[in-house]
Amino acid sequence: xxxxxxxxxxxxxxxxxxxxxxxxxxxxxxxxxxxxxxxxxxxxxxxxxxxxxxxxxxxxxxxxxxxxxxxxxxxxxxxxxxxxxxxxxxxxxxxxxxxxxxxxxxxxxxxxxxxxxxxxxxxxxxxxxxxxxxxxxxxxxxxxxxxxxxxxxxxxxxxxxxxxxxxxxxxxxxxxxxxxxxxxxxxxxxxxxxxxxxxxxxxxxxxxxxxxxxxxxxxxxxxxxxxxxxxxxxxxxxxxxxxxxxxxxxxxxxxxxxxxxxxxxxxxxxxxxxxxxxxxxxxxxxxxxxxxxxxxxxxxxxxxxxxxxxxxxxxxxxxxxxxxxxxxxxxxxxxxxxxxxxxxxxxxxxxxxxxxxxxxxxxxxxxxxxxxxxxxxxxxxxxxxxxxxxxxxxxxxxxxxxxxxxxxxxxxxxxxxxxxxxxxxxxxxxxxxxxxxxxxxxxxxxxxxxxxxxxxxxxxxxxxxxxxxxxxxxxxxxxxxxxxxxxxxxxxxxxxxxxxxxxxxxxxxxxxxxxxxxxxxxxxxxxxxxxxxxxxxxxxxxxxxxxxxxxxxxxxxxxxxxxxxxxxxxxxxxxxxxxxxxxxxxxxx
Numbered sequence: 088x089x090x091x092x093x094x095x096x097x098x099x100x101x102x103x104x105x106x107x108x109x110x111x112x113x114x115x116x117x118x119x120x121x122x123x124x125x126x127x128x129x130x131x132x133x134x135x136x137x138x139x140x141x142x143x144x145x146x147x148x149x150x151x152x153x154x155x156x157x158x159x160x161x162x163x164x165x166x167x168x169x170x171x172x173x174x175x176x177x178x179x180x181x182x183x184x185x186x187x188x189x190x191x192x193x194x195x196x197x198x199x200x201x202x203x204x205x206x207x208x209x210x211x212x213x214x215x216x217x218x219x220x221x222x223x224x225x226x227x228x229x230x231x232x233x234x235x236x237x238x239x240x241x242x243x244x245x246x247x248x249x250x251x252x253x254x255x256x257x258x259x260x261x262x263x264x265x266x267x268x269x270x271x272x273x274x275x276x277x278x279x280x281x282x283x284x285x286x287x288x289x290x291x292x293x294x295x296x297x298x299x300x301x302x303x304x305x306x307x308x309x310x311x312x313x314x315x316x317x318x319x320x321x322x323x324x325x326x327x328x329x330x331x332x333x334x335x336x337x338x339x340x341x342x343x344x345x346x347x348x349x350x351x352x353x354x355x356x357x358x359x360x361x362x363x364x365x366x367x368x369x370x371x372x373x374x375x376x377x378x379x380x381x382x383x384x385x386x387x388x389x390x391x392x393x394x395x396x397x398x399x400x401x402x403x404x405x406x407x408x409x410x411x412x413x414x415x416x417x418x419x420x421x422x423x424x425x426x427x428x429x430x431x432x433x434x435x436x437x438x439x440x441x442x443x444x445x446x447x448x449x450x451x452x453x454x455x456x457x458x459x460x461x462x463x464x465x466x467x468x469x470x471x472x473x474x475x476x477x478x479x480x481x482x483x484x485x486x487x488x489x490x491x492x493x494x495x496x497x498x499x500x501x502x503x504x505x506x507x508x509x510x511x512x513x514x515x516x517x518x519x520x521x522x523x524x525x526x527x528x529x530x531x532x533x534x535x536x537x538x539x540x541x542x543x544x545x546x547x548x549x550x551x552x553x554x555x556x557x558x559x560x561x562x563x564x565x566x567x568x569x570x571x572x573x574x575x576x577x578x579x580x581x582x583x584x585x586x587x588x589x590x591x592x593x594x595x596x597x598x599x600x601x602x603x604x605x606x607x608x609x610x611x612x613x614x615x616x617x618x619x620x621x622x623x624x625x626x627x628x629x630x631x632x633x634x635x636x637x638x639x640x641x642x643x644x645x646x647x648x649x650x651x652x653x654x655x656x657x658x659x660x661x662x663x664x665x666x667x668x669x670x671x672x673x674x675x676x
Contacts, residue, residue, distance in 0.1 A: 095121055099130055111138050129158050136168060145175045163189040163196045171202060179206055197227050201236070208240055211406045216240050224256075231261035238270060245477050247274055247507075265294035269301045272308070278508070279470070281312050299329040306338060315342055331358050333371040337560075340375065352379055369399040374560060381558075386659045393557055397568040400560065408565035414480070415566050416575060419528045422480060423583075428491045430535045438539050439502065439511065440518040442466070442618050445527040446545035447580055448567065449555035451600035455545055456522045458611050461629035464620055467510045467519040474504050474521065475529050494535050501536065518620075527580060530587045534594060541618050544584055547600040549577065549674060551657045553664065570667045574674070581673055 102117035115138050118131040136151035152169040159165055170185035183206060189199040204219035220237040224230055238253030251274055257267040272287030288305040292298060306321030322339040329335060333355060340346055352375075358364050359372045373396035380389035401408055442459060444452050460468040478501065483489060491497055505511045510519040524545075526533065533540055553574075556567050566572040588595055596617040603610040607627055615622040668674030 095125055095128060099128070099134075102131065102134060106134060106138070111141065114138060127158050129155060132158070133165070133168075136172075140168075140172065140175070143175075145172045148172045149176070161192055163193040163199065166192070167196060167199045167202070170199070174202065174206060179210070182206060195226050197223055197230070200226065201230070201233050204233075204236060204240070208236065208243075209406070211410060213240055213244050217244070229260050231257045231264055231267075234260065235264065235267050235270070238267070242270065242274060245473070247277065250274055263294050265291040265298060265301070268294065269298070269304060272301075272304055276304075276308060276311075281308055284308050297328045299325040299332065299335070302328070303335060303338065310338075310342065319343055331368070332365055333358060333368045333375060337371040337374055340378065352376070366399070366403060370396050370403065370560070372396075373399070377558070384659075387663060390557075390660070390663050394570070396560070397557070400562075401565070401568040404565070408568070411565035412572060415525075416572070416579075418480065419525075420579070422483065422489075423528060423531070426483065426489045426491060426532075428497070428532060428535050429493045438517065439498070439505070439537055440516065440539045440541070441505075441537055442518065442520045442541045442543065443526050443533060444520060444522040444524070444543045444545060445530075445584075446524050446547075447552050447556070447577060448524060448561055448564065449552050449559070450524070450545040450547040451598075451603065452522055452524060452545045454600075454603070455543060455598060455614065456520050457629035458614065458626045459543075459618055459620060460520055462615065462621060462626045463623050465515055466620065467512065467515060469505075469508065469510050469519055469521040469523075471523050472505070472508060472510075472521050473523050474501065474508070475526050475533070476523055478504060479529060479532065491532075497536050527583055527587075530583070530591075530595075534591060540594075542595040543614065543618070544588075544595055544597045545600060546597055548657070550661060550664070553577070554657045554660050570664070574667050574671060577673070578671055 098117055098121050102114045102121070105111075105114040105117065115135060118135045118138075121128050121131040132151050132155045136148045136155065139145070139148040139151065149169065149172040152165060152172055155165045156162070156169060166185055166189035170182045170189065173179075173182035173185060183203065186199045186203045186206075189196050190203075193199075200219045201223040204216045204223060207213070207216035207219065217237065217240045220233060220240060223233040224237060227233065234253045234257035238250045238257065241247075241250035241253060251271065254267045254271045254274070257264050261267075268287050268291040272284045272291065275281070275284035275287060285305060285308050288301050288308065291301040292305070295301070302321045302325040306318045306325065309315070309318035309321060319339065319342050322335055322342070325332070325335040326339065336346065336351065336355070355372050355375050358368055373392040377389045377392035377396065380386070380392060444456055444459075446452050456468060456470070460466045479491075482491060482497070482500070502511060505519065505521075510521075511517060527544070530542065533542065553570075556573060557570065561567045566576050584595075588597070596614065598610070598614055603614075611626050612622045615626060664674075
């Protein structure tokens with residue numbers, strides 16, 4: 088008997104040695120040999136579960152973990168491993184249940200806390216994810232990947248400083264963690280600090296010279312700062328390391344339209360035929376094929392490809408997008424109708440004079456913002472800050488009430504947020520632009536929070552805006568990936584703007600994009616007069632600015648002077664969109 092135990096111990100020791108050498112086949116063979124002698128040898132059972140997990144055979148791994156739990160039913164490690172097999176098999180509900188069972192036995196089990204954090208992050212339950220990941224790093228403060236994941240959660244919650252701290256801590260622990268440098272670059276980009284964003288992406292590439300995603304992000308940063316040749320080189324490098332990722336071809340096309348030749352089209356079609364191609368290819372492959380059809384004036388086929396592209400993009404982001412769509416078609420309307428604000432005056436408040444530019448996407452708002460901020464009087468440019476859209480619903484959630492409380496308190500909080508974005512300065516008379524187009528939902532609140540605010544509503548031909556939205560991939564706007572939602576969103580926009588304009592006509596200026604491009608001097612003068620900003624010729628020479636950046640879909644167009652464009656090119660789509668727009672009077676004018 089003693090000899091038997093010694094043999095088992097020696098055999099298992101050989102299995103572990105083989106496992107460490109990544110000779111999984113031999114390790115597996117030895118474990119089965121051990122189990123032929125002792126069918127309940129727990130270490131062999133656990134090791135086999137690990138081997139099968141590494142080989143991506145999660146059903147077999149699950150089988151062995153369940154056997155391990157029959158022998159040691161209250162072992163938190165076994166429970167954690169079983170939960171992980173459920174997670175990998177897509178059974179998230181069961182995985183959560185088993186992880187939680189492990190934590191009941193040992194609340195400080197690191198991997199169970201960490202994996203629960205990852206699951207809730209994937210489910211977009213970010214506050215819950217944050218709590219589990221915070222506990223993970225508290226239990227094990229040298230866990231680089233946990234800090235990285237916590238940083239990602241903070242970043243998605245717009246908690247930029249906390250995200251930055253987590254990424255930097257991850258790098259302290261593991262200086263070779265290139266993804267942390269890459270993600271710091273994304274934070275700097277959000278802060279419009281392109282110099283540090285570019286440095287961070289380059290640092291990531293030093294650590295991993297074949298990291299296609301870092302090349303992609305670096306290419307985007309170069310494009311947004313008008314360094315187009317460098318951007319092209321980066322996207323070409325991304326293609327070199329991921330030749331079958333059609334996202335890279337899509338971004339390269341935006342800079343170099345001549346890549347869409349016949350061989351590339353054949354390549355796209357061949358990639359899409361493969362059963363195991365990247366899911367993202369269904370998105371960008373169809374966007375690219377839509378461009379071919381548009382060039383051939385085959386508009387019905389173009390629309391078909393666009394619908395496929397958007398449907399697939401929505402599916403890839405469904406958990407996040409479902410909640411966003413619900414907010415824009417339910418939550419924000421309730422916020423408008425039911426929320427209350429105590430409109431008190433506080434003499435100590437600094438009176439900000441923001442210029443809010445609202446409208447629907449692809450309405451010419453980027454051009455308008457550049458005109459306003461390019462004159463002799465310097466005005467900080469905010470672009471799409473997303474400040475109100477994030478802060479206001481978060482505030483109500485935090486208060487668990489529909490009463491915002493005193494307006495002075497909101498002013499103070501918002502002053503701090505806008506200041507962190509480097510938009511609030513005494514020397515610029517506390518004036519800045521915020522081009523978060525969906526701020527039209529908050530017009531009544533803006534009126535009370537900022538009595539000296541100016542609101543510019545950008546109008547463009549409706550058909551042109553709708554098709555321009557659908558021909559682009561506005562990645563973060565969930566409602567733009569479905570034509571029914573686009574029409575519904577436009578309808579809400581028209582109703583809200585009409586109501587506010589009737590009640591407060593002096594507070595809002597309606598700028599017609601088509602009039603602006605036909606008569607830029609006269610129309611821009613009217614615009615600047617409304618904004619109480621002096622007009623000069625520099626307003627129309629924005630494209631000459633060396634400090635010009637843009638993260639919008641118009642970032643290439645604004646590098647040139649205003650040019651006349653015709654909305655007539657969208658007329659072929661009118662009949663194709665009739666079934667979506669037939670119930671809306673504004674579409675059938």
